[in-house]
Amino acid sequence: METITPNWLKKRADLSPERTALIFNDQSWTFGEVFTLATKIAGKIVGLLPGKSSRVAILMNNTPEAVWVIYGLQQLGIETVFLNSKLTASELEFQIIDSETELIIYDRSLKDKANELSVMLTEILIVSVTELEGRPTFEIAIREEYRLDDVFSIMYTSGTTGKPKGVLQTFGNHWWSAAGSVLNIGLQENDSWLCAVPIFHISGLSIFMRSIIYGIPVILVEKFDERAVNRLLSSGKVTIMSAVTAMINRMLTEQGNLPYHPAFRCLLAGGGPVPKPLLEVCKERQIPVFQTYGMTETSSQIATLSPEDSLRKLGSAGKPLFPSQLKIMVEQEEAKPMQEGEIFVKGPNVTGGYLNRDETNADSFRDGWFSTGDLGFKDEEGFVYILDRRSDLIISGGENIYPAEIEEILLSHDEVADAGVTGISDKKWGHVPYGFVVAGKPINEEEILAFCRKSLAAYKVPKRIIQVNELPRNGANKLMRRLLSRLIENEK
Amino acid sequence: METITPNWLKKRADLSPERTALIFNDQSWTFGEVFTLATKIAGKIVGLLPGKSSRVAILMNNTPEAVWVIYGLQQLGIETVFLNSKLTASELEFQIIDSETELIIYDRSLKDKANELSVMLTEILIVSVTELEGRPTFEIAIREEYRLDDVFSIMYTSGTTGKPKGVLQTFGNHWWSAAGSVLNIGLQENDSWLCAVPIFHISGLSIFMRSIIYGIPVILVEKFDERAVNRLLSSGKVTIMSAVTAMINRMLTEQGNLPYHPAFRCLLAGGGPVPKPLLEVCKERQIPVFQTYGMTETSSQIATLSPEDSLRKLGSAGKPLFPSQLKIMVEQEEAKPMQEGEIFVKGPNVTGGYLNRDETNADSFRDGWFSTGDLGFKDEEGFVYILDRRSDLIISGGENIYPAEIEEILLSHDEVADAGVTGISDKKWGHVPYGFVVAGKPINEEEILAFCRKSLAAYKVPKRIIQVNELPRNGANKLMRRLLSRLIENEK
Structure with a gap:
């Protein structure tokens, strides 16, 4: 049976209108305000859409405007392509054409790239958020419900060979990813999630999906800066943060021996295992590091290691989250403990496939399991170790x-x-x-x-x-x- | 797309084997132990099953054995009929025949009723848990995965006219009910849920579903007794409790002016609005009452009022939980605020229908919305008030x-x-x-x-x-x- 839920942001604005949804520098917005802003921008976007089922791409850095646009597109139920702002115009061109995008929304900081694109892609409408904000607002019928099988986001990722592929992430994938995370780390009244990773990556976007599902604020920073982040983690305003190992390293160096605020209860670390010396520093300073394994195709983390196991299971990414499964395959058989093999994953957070890539999709799934291409093993207790990320x-x-x-x-x-x-x-x-x-x-x-x-x-x-x-x-x-x-x- | 998750108890036992799962009197069991016991009893039940797709009924009060049997049947993916142990043998007979139950498992305290049934239903196998425990254990293939569309539990409920009907509750209904609750009240490391309501009702069973999904212990009591419950709530061992108004009344009277332990953070109150004098006592004693509206067909609560609104919105059941929707209909139109009408609900926690009741099912659903038969209204802010429960x-x-x-x-x-x-x-x-x-x-x-x-x-x-x-x-x-x-x- 198809699963239907209410429109998430609308529901959240109805349940918790006065709660803080977003903090950016010195400004903050409640869920009620965010819903109003998202609906307003949605009413401007529809005026530019060639068709009801158009696909829209965003080329934006971490700004509040990006948040309104993303939620705005979600109000309309429009499939959104998340472009990596660091890519060159010609790298982006491929993704835009491949995804049959009909409208690109960019922010001021990416004006030069947008200009380059407008020369390359003369048939595609490219507008800045500023232009968009100046446009008339149309009356719109926002989506009252989300069908969890519908695609919301598309993010490109490459592989061993060939061109990048658009990973299709449904509302359901995002839901189950958020559910798996909350069952792992809990949900407290004072929770807030620091987003210092790009919103155009799943690590960033998933924070915003959790925010409206859980009803907790996102503290958004434009760019990772160890000093600013350390100040936030010491202030008591942040309880959870997503980071990659390289960020943690820089944060700890800058912070020195000063402790973080005790309210800071979870540092989700992706992008490869955290080295032992770093873990030991974290332990000493009582920084709770949750090491994770995930990818665009799993809509964020699919396995996580609890802080209490981090030194005992050094280098492990923990166990697959509650809604998910992970197995190691050697040829056609499931590997024994400690035996290396290819990592397969399964779960309602795992993508159904890539956009318009029938052949790759046929190759990537086996009996409902997604072949990650990554190599790893499980130990006797079932903890997962990643040896090599796919395609080197x-x-x-x-x-x-x-x-x-x-x-x-x-x-x-x-x-x-x-x-x-x-x-x-x-x-x-x-x-x-x-x-x-x-x-x-x-x-x-x-x-x-x-x-x-x-x-x-x-x-x-x-x-x-x-x-x-x-x-x-x-x-x-x-x-x-x-x-x-x-x-x-x-x-x- | 069909949603599949890992087997919940097995997954929980893998993720948190050492965490406490159940406390009953002076005994306690970890999730690892509960999984072992459930698997063991499942291995005994299969030996008695006429067919793989047999339906099994349980006639049991609140005992640990009931928990092993319920989880055991879940390991096998067997549809389980939850019989109300307070019903007379002839009331039960109808439900057993109607549900085509092939095996009944009862506990010692219900021996007389089971004997009566065995005279009435000579073709149906009726065994006590004690007999079951003495039987050989067969090797079994437990369900590795749950398809969320599969039915797990069947509970009978009556209506305006006619015989009771079996409400079909899928794994998905239970999942989404648990998800809606956790997004409302959060999930803390020290959480534990007191079950002083019957397991054969959805209020009790849903606590056990949450326990394995969240990874928190259930403190089970055989029968509601205000003195014993008050002692538990004062001990710090309980953070959440489900109760009906009548229970709360008796608890407060017995407790007098003594405060409960501050760890006790949520008293979920079902079965009609809590009267104002009682709410005021709760406020004074800082007992956080969450008033709820729910029914067997919604797999537990579907709307909940937060403690901070309980006096401001006296008599309200709050707003529908995150995954759910609720509307008031007058004839074929949605009611205006303050206008009374029939309550319709929708959401992945709502049953797909009654067992073998095509006609009632056709009448009960309109465009995917379930007609509760209850009367109520929403105020200007969208808070729901229940006026009359269905069919009086x-x-x-x-x-x-x-x-x-x-x-x-x-x-x-x-x-x-x-x-x-x-x-x-x-x-x-x-x-x-x-x-x-x-x-x-x-x-x-x-x-x-x-x-x-x-x-x-x-x-x-x-x-x-x-x-x-x-x-x-x-x-x-x-x-x-x-x-x-x-x-x-x-x-x-």
């Missing part, structure tokens, strides 16, 4: 970087005969990409880096380009990216 | 009593020409049924009461039988039960 994924400061994408660019350079990319550990970012190239004559590193910058978002541009005689390949001539780092061991 | 339902000490059922018995008495039953307010029980009869000659009250006792559960037997000249009927000759109480106004 590099997580750099919370952003996913797919080596294949960078290799493709390197290979398109005239002088490069062969190329391989891998992540090298980095104090500030966790990992950064390094490029390894084979060429007929000595290369000019700076020239190749400049070439990369033309097509790649800044965070994807390799930190170094290293020329080698040949790349490590296995018998089937497959590039062994994990062996690349050995080529610079002497150098480091 | 009498709620007596938390038990539902349907006048039609008693009238049918009264009318079957040789001397009774016409009969009407209504609820008269009662200090101890909230309301008690009174019978009004028309007869050709003076009746013998005691003889008619004895006649009722033969076919009706004790709580349904009228407190008084009053002979009148005629019953109040409207133009369409419909009995106006609400006017019956006027016939004794002088007498009271």
Whole structure:
């Protein structure tokens, strides 16, 4: 039977109109106010929509306006493409065309990128929030109910090979993700969630979905800044925060030995295991770290390790949350404890598939289980350990970087005969990409880096380009990216 | 898309094996232990089941054994009929036959009733828990997953006319009921729920569903006793309790001016509005009363009033919970604020219908909304007020009593020409049924009461039988039960 719930924000505004929904710098808004603002902007958006079932993309950073637009689109039940503002115009172009987006809404800080896009995509309507706000407000019929099978958000993610794919996230996926989290960490009257991760990633968007479902405020910051975040965590205003390891490192260094406020009860850490020395510091300072495993396809965390287990189960991502399942497969069989294999996940928070990718979708699901491509194992007690992210994924400061994408660019350079990319550990970012190239004559590193910058978002541009005689390949001539780092061991 | 989750108890035992799941008198069990006991009893039950899809009924009071059996049946995914142990054997007989039950499990305290049933129902297997425990344990394949559309529990409820109907409660109904409650009252690490209401009612069963979903202990008591309950609420061991108004009254009287432990944070009050003097006592003693509206068909509460609104919105049942909707209909239109009408509800916690009652089901649902038959209105702020329970339902000490059922018995008495039953307010029980009869000659009250006792559960037997000249009927000759109480106004 199809599951239907009331419109979440409308319901929340009815149940808790006076409760704080959003805090940004010195301003704050109640759920009642947020609902009014979202409805108002929705009434402006409809005037621009070519059709009722149009798809809209947002190209926005962490601002209150982005929140009104996202909730506004939700009032209309419009499928929303979340564009990563760090991508280059040509990277974005692919996603916009692929998703058949008919309208793009951007914010002032991304004006240059929007201008570039408007030259490339002359048929697509591109408006700034400021323009939008100046437009007439139409009377609209907002969605009274949400069908949980309906798609709300689309976020692009890459894979081993090929172009990025749009992950379809339904209202149900978001609901169950929020439910799994609340059953894990509880819900207290004073709860508030700090969002210092991008709203265009699932880590950020999921905070806003939880906010309206739980009825708790989001404290939004424009950009992660360790000093500002530390001040918030020391103030007692924040009880929960989502972060990646690289952020935690910078926060702890800046904070020194000062304790955080005791109300701060949960630091959700994604993007790879937190190293032991960092965990020990957290334990000493009584910072409750919940290490998680998740991806765009699972609509945020799918497994979490409790703070009490963090040192006993060092490096583990814990157990799958209440509504979800996780198994390790070796060939067609489920692995034994401690046996390495591919990670499969299942649960109502897991995407039903990628947009217009029938073939990939057929490959990605087996009997209702989603094949993550990640490698890992479970220990005797069922705790999950992630060994390698799929397709040698590099997580750099919370952003996913797919080596294949960078290799493709390197290979398109005239002088490069062969190329391989891998992540090298980095104090500030966790990992950064390094490029390894084979060429007929000595290369000019700076020239190749400049070439990369033309097509790649800044965070994807390799930190170094290293020329080698040949790349490590296995018998089937497959590039062994994990062996690349050995080529610079002497150098480091 | 069909929603599938892991088996709840198994998942809970995996996530929190060492946490306390159940406390009964001086004993306690962890989720790990409860899972083991449930699996074990499931392995004994399968040996008695005629078929894989058999339906099993339980005739049990509040005991740990009942908990193992309920969870055990859930491991097997077996539809379970929850029999009200207060009913007479002939009342039960109807439900057992109607539900096509193939096996009944009873506990020692209900031996006499079980014996009566075994004479009446010679084809149905009736075993005690003790017998069951002595039987061999079979290897079983427990359900790894629950399909939320599958029925788990069936509870009988009556209506205006006709025989009781089996309400089908799916796993999804229970899930969403638990989700709606947690989003309303939160979830804290020290939470525990006192169950002093019968497990065979949705008020009791829903506590056990929440327990495994939330990972919190149930403190189970065999029977409501104000002194024992007060001791528990003063101990700090209980944070949440479900009660009906009649229970609260008795608790407060016994407790006197002594405060409850501050950890006690939520008293969920069902079965009609709490009277103002009682609310004022609760306010004075800082007892947080959450008044609720719900029924078997909504799998427990569907609307709840927060303590902060309880005096401002006296007599209201609050607003519908996050996943649910409630509207007031007058003829085919939605009522205006303050306008009285019939209450309709919708939400994933609402039953899909009654067992084998196609006609009633067709009548009970309109565009996905369930017609409760109850009367009420919403105020300008959307707070719901219940005016009359459907079919003049009498709620007596938390038990539902349907006048039609008693009238049918009264009318079957040789001397009774016409009969009407209504609820008269009662200090101890909230309301008690009174019978009004028309007869050709003076009746013998005691003889008619004895006649009722033969076919009706004790709580349904009228407190008084009053002979009148005629019953109040409207133009369409419909009995106006609400006017019956006027016939004794002088007498009271």
